[in-house]
Amino acid sequence: MKKTALIMAGGRGERFWPRSRKSCPKQFLSLTNDGKTMIQLTVERILPLVNMEDIYISTNRDYRPLVREQLPDIPEENILCEPIGRNTAPCIGLGAVHIARKQEDALMMVLPSDHLIKYTSMFVSTLEAACRVAEAGENLVTLGITPDYPETGYGYIRFRPGASMDSSAYEVDCFVEKPNLEKAQEYLASEQYLWNSGMFVWKVSTVLSNLEKYMPETYSGLRTIQAAIGTGEEDAVLEREFAKLPSVSIDYGIMEKARNIYVIPGTFGWDDVGSWLAVERINKTNEEGNVVNGNVITVNTKNTTIQGTEKLIAAVGLRNLVIVDTDDAILICAKESAGEIKKVLENLRVCNRNEYI
Amino acid sequence: MKKTALIMAGGRGERFWPRSRKSCPKQFLSLTNDGKTMIQLTVERILPLVNMEDIYISTNRDYRPLVREQLPDIPEENILCEPIGRNTAPCIGLGAVHIARKQEDALMMVLPSDHLIKYTSMFVSTLEAACRVAEAGENLVTLGITPDYPETGYGYIRFRPGASMDSSAYEVDCFVEKPNLEKAQEYLASEQYLWNSGMFVWKVSTVLSNLEKYMPETYSGLRTIQAAIGTGEEDAVLEREFAKLPSVSIDYGIMEKARNIYVIPGTFGWDDVGSWLAVERINKTNEEGNVVNGNVITVNTKNTTIQGTEKLIAAVGLRNLVIVDTDDAILICAKESAGEIKKVLENLRVCNRNEYI
Numbered sequence: 001m002k003k004t005a006l007i008m009a010g011g012r013g014e015r016f017w018p019r020s021r022k023s024c025p026k027q028f029l030s031l032t033n034d035g036k037t038m039i040q041l042t043v044e045r046i047l048p049l050v051n052m053e054d055i056y057i058s059t060n061r062d063y064r065p066l067v068r069e070q071l072p073d074i075p076e077e078n079i080l081c082e083p084i085g086r087n088t089a090p091c092i093g094l095g096a097v098h099i100a101r102k103q104e105d106a107l108m109m110v111l112p113s114d115h116l117i118k119y120t121s122m123f124v125s126t127l128e129a130a131c132r133v134a135e136a137g138e139n140l141v142t143l144g145i146t147p148d149y150p151e152t153g154y155g156y157i158r159f160r161p162g163a164s165m166d167s168s169a170y171e172v173d174c175f176v177e178k179p180n181l182e183k184a185q186e187y188l189a190s191e192q193y194l195w196n197s198g199m200f201v202w203k204v205s206t207v208l209s210n211l212e213k214y215m216p217e218t219y220s221g222l223r224t225i226q227a228a229i230g231t232g233e234e235d236a237v238l239e240r241e242f243a244k245l246p247s248v249s250i251d252y253g254i255m256e257k258a259r260n261i262y263v264i265p266g267t268f269g270w271d272d273v274g275s276w277l278a279v280e281r282i283n284k285t286n287e288e289g290n291v292v293n294g295n296v297i298t299v300n301t302k303n304t305t306i307q308g309t310e311k312l313i314a315a316v317g318l319r320n321l322v323i324v325d326t327d328d329a330i331l332i333c334a335k336e337s338a339g340e341i342k343k344v345l346e347n348l349r350v351c352n353r354n355e356y357i
Numbered sequence: 358m359k360k361t362a363l364i365m366a367g368g369r370g371e372r373f374w375p376r377s378r379k380s381c382p383k384q385f386l387s388l389t390n391d392g393k394t395m396i397q398l399t400v401e402r403i404l405p406l407v408n409m410e411d412i413y414i415s416t417n418r419d420y421r422p423l424v425r426e427q428l429p430d431i432p433e434e435n436i437l438c439e440p441i442g443r444n445t446a447p448c449i450g451l452g453a454v455h456i457a458r459k460q461e462d463a464l465m466m467v468l469p470s471d472h473l474i475k476y477t478s479m480f481v482s483t484l485e486a487a488c489r490v491a492e493a494g495e496n497l498v499t500l501g502i503t504p505d506y507p508e509t510g511y512g513y514i515r516f517r518p519g520a521s522m523d524s525s526a527y528e529v530d531c532f533v534e535k536p537n538l539e540k541a542q543e544y545l546a547s548e549q550y551l552w553n554s555g556m557f558v559w560k561v562s563t564v565l566s567n568l569e570k571y572m573p574e575t576y577s578g579l580r581t582i583q584a585a586i587g588t589g590e591e592d593a594v595l596e597r598e599f600a601k602l603p604s605v606s607i608d609y610g611i612m613e614k615a616r617n618i619y620v621i622p623g624t625f626g627w628d629d630v631g632s633w634l635a636v637e638r639i640n641k642t643n644e645e646g647n648v649v650n651g652n653v654i655t656v657n658t659k660n661t662t663i664q665g666t667e668k669l670i671a672a673v674g675l676r677n678l679v680i681v682d683t684d685d686a687i688l689i690c691a692k693e694s695a696g697e698i699k700k701v702l703e704n705l706r707v708c709n710r711n712e713y714i
Contacts, residue, residue: 018671299700312686312713314375314701317694318678325687329669332689337674343656344671356669 001135001203002106004054005046006095009039009063009113010082014345015275015338018329019307022357027113028066031273033283033293037070038273039113046109048124049131054106056080056098057113058091083239088198089253090245093211093218097226100204107131108207110200110250116282118269126266129168130201133262140210140255141169141201144194144263145270150184153274155196155251158187159263172261175251194265197272200250210254218245218253275338276322276331279305294325303335329356358492358560359463361411362403363452366396366420366470367439371702372632372695375686376664379714384470385423388630390640390650394427395630396470403466405481406488411463413437413455414470415448440596445555446610447602450568450575454583457561464488465564467557467607473639475626483623486525487558490619497567497612498526498558501551501620502627507541510631512553512608515544516620529618532608551622554629557607567611575602575610632695633679633688636662651682660692686713 013026020026027039036044043055056078057067067079080094092110099106109127117123130141144157155177159170175196179187187193211219221241228237255261271282280303283291290298294308301318308325315323322338324331333341348356370383377383384396393401400412413435414424424436437451449467456463466484474480487498501514512534516527532553536544544550568576578598585594612618628639637660640648647655651665658675665682672680679695681688690698705713 018669297701297704299697299704300694312375314686314688314690314698316688316697316701317691318689319691321675321689323689329671330682330687331671331673332675332678332680333671334674334676337657340656340673341671344654344673347654347656 001131002054002103003050003109003131004056004099004103004106004204005050005109005111006056006058006092006099007039007042007111007113008088008091009057009059009067010085010091011114012085013114014342017341017345018326018331018356019324023062024066025063025114026273028063028070031279031282032116038116039067040070041116042111042113043071043074045117045120045123046111046127049127050109053078056095058082058095060085083242085247086242086245087247088250089211089215089248090218090222090242092200092207092250093215093222093245094225094242096204096207096211097222098229100208101226101229103204105203105205107134108202108204112198112272114273115197116271116273116278118271118282120268122268123266126168126264126268127201130264133169133264134201134203134206137260138206138209139202139260139262140206140258141262141264142172142255143197143199143201143266145197146265146267147188147193147195150181150188151195152178152181152184154178154272156184156187156193157196157263158193161192169262169264172255172263175256194263195270196251197266197270207254210258214257215246215248215253218248221245276305276307276324276333276341277335277338279307279322305335358488359411359460360407360466360488361413361456361460361463361561362407362466362468363413363415363449363456364396364399364468364470365445365448366414366416366424367442367448368471370471371699374698374702375683375688375713376681380419381423382420382471383630385420385427388636388639389473395473396424397427398473399468399470400428400431402474402477402480403468403484406484407466410435413452415439415452417442440599442604443599443602444604445607446568446572446605447575447579447599449557449564449607450572450579450602451582451599453561453564453568454579455586457565458583458586460561462560462562464491465559465561469555469629471630472554473628473630473635475628475639477625480623480625480627483525483621483625484558487621490526490621491558491560491563494617495563495566496559496617496619497563497615498619498621499529499612500554500556500558500623502554503622503624504545504550504552507538507545508552509535509538509541511535511629513541513544513550514553514620515550518549526619526621529612529620532613551620552627553608554623554627564611567615571614572603572605572610575605578602633662633664633681633690633698634692634695636664636679662692 009027016026028037030037052073058080061081134141158173160173225241228234280291285291289303291305296306296308296313299316301315304318304321306323320335322333366384373383387394409430410432415437418438491498515530517530582598585591637648642648646660648662653663653665653670656673658672661675661678663680677692679690
């Protein structure tokens with residue numbers, strides 16, 4: 001069966017401020033040393049499995065120019081612009097009706113655009129296994145990440161260890177929200193939980209029939225939108241109908257309710273790159289433990305991440321900091337205080353300093 | 358007797374990098390909240406005692422435009438440009454022959470251009486006392502600072518406690534170099550030592566006769582220069598003769614050898630502003646212990662000095678740092694590592710990156 005992919009690229013994350021701005025969020029930034037942006041890497045990674053013309057990008061109108069610039073080989077009609085953010089269920093549904101219009105039926109991979117994966121060939125093998133499971137029935141397949149440590153920032157998936165479908169896929173017992181540390185430690189010790197990566201594989205027909213069953217109003221709206229694709233009414237209908245859809249995640253709308261949910265554990269070096277702290281995980285640190293890019297001089301500086309540009313940054317006697325320079329703003333942040341970067345953005349919003357947001 | 362002043366402004370200090378550059382050293386920077394530069398404050402401070410036309414600025418050719426811009430009321434002929442740096446004895450001698458050419462005899466105050474003084478009226482009173490002692494004989498008078506703590510970065514002056522000339526001046530026993538901490542602690546405990554501030558008061562005739570006695574070749578060169586002042590040969594003679602003078606400090610050349618040396622202890626809130634660490638002493642810190650200038654947002658940041666400009670600086674979770682931004686370079690330095698800023702400059706010199714020096 002034909003393989004297609006929907007890459008979700010509508011996010012407006014703030015945790016990479018000051019590099020990420022409303023006008024250029026994380027998925028369009030390069031956070032690795034290869035100069036490629038997160039979304040470019042996401043596309044490149046799946047090319048062994050999916051043809052370029054079968055890759056769809058879900059984003060919003062503001063980011064259409066960035067998508068076209070960074071992914072010039074994606075057909076223009078495959079760039080799907082949501083008129084308003086409505087969480088992942090309507091986003092995935094919109095992708096499904098677009099693909100369904102072109103193909104009798106197809107396998108559909110759903111992938112975030114702003115995660116990194118270290119071992120591409122292992123990832124591709126895992127996706128292939130997921131495709132086999134998805135194609136074998138009316139199955140909803142999700143990729144779970146084998147946890148290394150009791151992370152409290154991710155959702156978890158509980159699986160039934162005995163209930164392996166083939167050598168790789170397990171039946172899902174339930175999805176659970178971000179736990180506290182104690183719970184996370186229990187999950188880790190139990191060996192029955194995986195991290196929820198937000199990556200899915202299913203047939204287009206399967207996800208649409210599940211939408212019809214568990215989110216009938218959303219399904220009906222999506223079918224109206226589908227009927228207008230390619231007509232003069234397309235934009236107007238999308239604008240009108242999409243706004244009416246409820247804002248619901250695919251996890252809550254379908255995955256937690258549906259049957260035939262499988263998870264495939266992955267160990268392909270996944271990183272959701274949740275904050276500036278991830279930069280030292282995904283780049284090579286030098287012998288002082290620093291990750292340094294740009295025009296930088298360090299003296300007696302250790303375990304510090306510096307993302308500079310042309311402007312000279314002189315770092316003297318520093319420990320455990322993150323420094324990120326841009327044309328109009330520089331962030332200097334203790335690693336242990338990375339969670340407080342959002343307070344800077346709150347301050348900027350309160351003061352109406354939108355030029356920095 | 359007429360009071361005159363020579364303000365020494367030829368220094369090329371590096372400790373205020375990146376604000377201070379070869380092209381704009383410390384004395385031409387504003388490090389206080391009032392927007393006035395160090396040399397402007399130095400002139401302002403002595404105006405109760407000295408007329409503007411009797412103030413002389415000793416500098417070098419590169420800085421003449423800065424002096425004219427910052428001190429437009431100083432007569433142009435009072436800006437004395439040394440063709441080459443030759444330490445303080447030739448510098449002061451050049452000032453003395455210029456003043457001697459205009460005045461029969463005069464009192465001459467010699468003042469650095471890059472120190473700060475908190476209590477101006479107490480400073481003026483001390484200078485007046487020094488003038489009285491200087492006028493009363495062939496006396497060389499220096500201002501000593503009553504030490505607060507065992508500083509190892511200054512030279513010290515040992516005085517004879519019993520030998521007070523009037524209520525304020527003491528005979529100087531000897532000048533001593535920068536001590537180690539143990540010595541400095543001894544000096545402090547003995548109550549017989551003052552910090553050497555590098556500020557002097559004497560009659561022009563007194564300093565010239567001492568130059569003649571202890572540095573006869575320098576004296577002879579200076580007299581040759583003096584004879585050419587106002588003639589078409591002035592620049593050529595200065596260029597030729599000044600380069601021949603030995604590079605010697607006034608302390609070593611005269612003060613350590615001459616007789617009739619007096620010191621007046623001062624308690625007028627003197628600060629030599631030796632590094633960025635001084636900024637928190639000379640400015641008001643806020644309740645978090647920060648000194649902040651420019652477009653700055655702080656979150657959970659304490660005891661940190663931030664000198665910004667228009668560019669936004671966001672400081673999150675920081676402790677005990679100095680951050681100094683300029684158009685082309687930013688310094689981020691742990692306070693305890695301020696002494697290592699010179700390593701940044703060494704690196705820049707080695708790499709021939711003169712645009713930053």
